[in-house]
Amino acid sequence: MKKIIVLLVLIAIGFVTLGCGNDGFDSSQRPSVYTRDTTSGTRDGFMKGIGFGDAAANDSLLVDGFATRDNNAIMQAMTIDEYGIGYISLASLNDTVKGVNFNGVEPTVENVINDTYDLKRPFMYMLRANDDWESQEIKEIAHAFIAFLHSIDGGDIINDQGAVALPSNYTWESVRDTHPICQGDNSALTLRFGGSDSIQRIAEALSAEFSPRCGNVVTENDHTGSGDAFRRTQGDQKDQVVGKHIGYASRPFRGDELNTPDDTRGQLAWDAIVVIIHKDNPVDSLTAEQIKRIYSGEYETWEDVIE
């Protein structure tokens, strides 16, 4: 019994002393690569942004031993893993990790707005098909919402939430009269939004600002993922209880999703993606080519990258 206790104490001491060992950045270590899942919109935007579009939906092209985690888990991993490299949305970036300059351009909201920062993905929306609305009123309100989305007022809301709205040349004020439905009382009607959860904060802010401008229409935001933007507006779930009037996607539409009328979908904003590394990592700037070589396994150590 004594022997067992002594052994346990020794193991515990071992763990504690081992845990304290920390002696700076060793550039001969291999980079540990983190990625989002193949279905993630961020991954799609990232891989295409670094010129590695083939790997957007293909794990077998990536370096051996990469880890697949979600946005928060990649952030958290980068606070622990000195040799890690991952990517997140610009809106999630904080000072616990280091955001790498992409092709020499710092990842800031200003640089996305002035279009010098290139690592970004589109935020898209999809409406129900033109002849598939439960009532004419809802259809008109939805179209008024899209007009609001593209106005300067809508753009301000999108920018406030950390994404970057497309340039606009009209205010909501100037187009309000072309949407007479918004003059009346719409508080008995509900406009249902769904789709990407990356867009949820922006979508909720837009809904909240739009409602008082359009007869207090009730808005409902239920965000489940980019795939549901199509599935729940024009796809197989459109007539179920989860069916939506407007769905958001944080990636370009693809496959079946493109077999929909052109005038039922569009882009509302850009979202920037940031490559993040541990704060102790001396690297400050990476080119698209360097990042691609890390993700494909061409660079075996951080030394290769720094040279």
Add this chain to the structure above:
Amino acid sequence: MLDVWKKTQRNNERPRMLGRNDKILYKLLLLITIISASFVILIAVFITLRGILPFITDNSGLGSVDLWNFFTDTVWLRGQTFVSTAYGAGFLILNTLYIVFLSLLISFPISVFTAVFIAKIAPEKLAYLMRTAVEMMASIPSIVYGLVGAGVVLPIIYNTARSLGTHSSGGNSTLAVVIVLAFMSIPTITAVSEVSIRNVDENLEKASLALGASNIQTQFKVVLIAAKSGIFAGVILAVGRALGEATAVSLVAGNSRSGPNFGLFDITSTITSTMLQGLKETQGIDYDIRFSLGVLLMVVIVITNVLLNLVKRKVGKLHG
């Protein structure tokens, strides 16, 4: 626990003559039983029907998934998502069984020692306190274990690997999954073992003590042996829970896409963590294949349970 339940069941003979009210009640209870039992069947049928789709349909022109390949391949998906159908889950089966086995190596001795302590050695008040603690641990949701794993276990493993001269991906590793699953199994095995240890015939103990064995000798060489069938029942429950755990595992596994991953500090993935990965975002074949993993998981769980029950029967017979 199971043994006690069986015993009481045997002693409760059913009344032969039923009154009218009894008959109505009997039918009502029968109906409710059928409804609740049919849910299990419904789920199994639903998952199976959905799960075999990728193998028997051509997946809207992509071609069907090769069944043999699915059971044996060492890469989750060769080629592009939504285009390729070359799915392989062979390495996931190995990873899952390997991880559960390792976690049992940790949780089994700890649980049994704890159970002996609570049931036989600890003073009454302390035993009551610890029993409550164990029961509370058993009811903590798995996501909480996962968060503790991600927040506490991962940094420790990362630093340990670092001092040993190897490198782990932020601690996401086989070892992290094993530790989290061991923590989750301990309350289950402990609770069941403790009950079965307490139910060991007191005369056995007294006989052992009277023959001159010390208290510790008696507990380990007589009581534990007599309770082994119940302890094994606890192990079976824990293995079932560990095999099916998804949330906590995927928070610390790193979710590798090829394998098998036997290195303790290498990232890994299990059947369940792969099912969960991207589930909300995906569609078509990549969605349906997760149901196939569900079928695979059910098969693995059933086979493991049958094997463990066979072993349990064998072990139970030895030494009476």
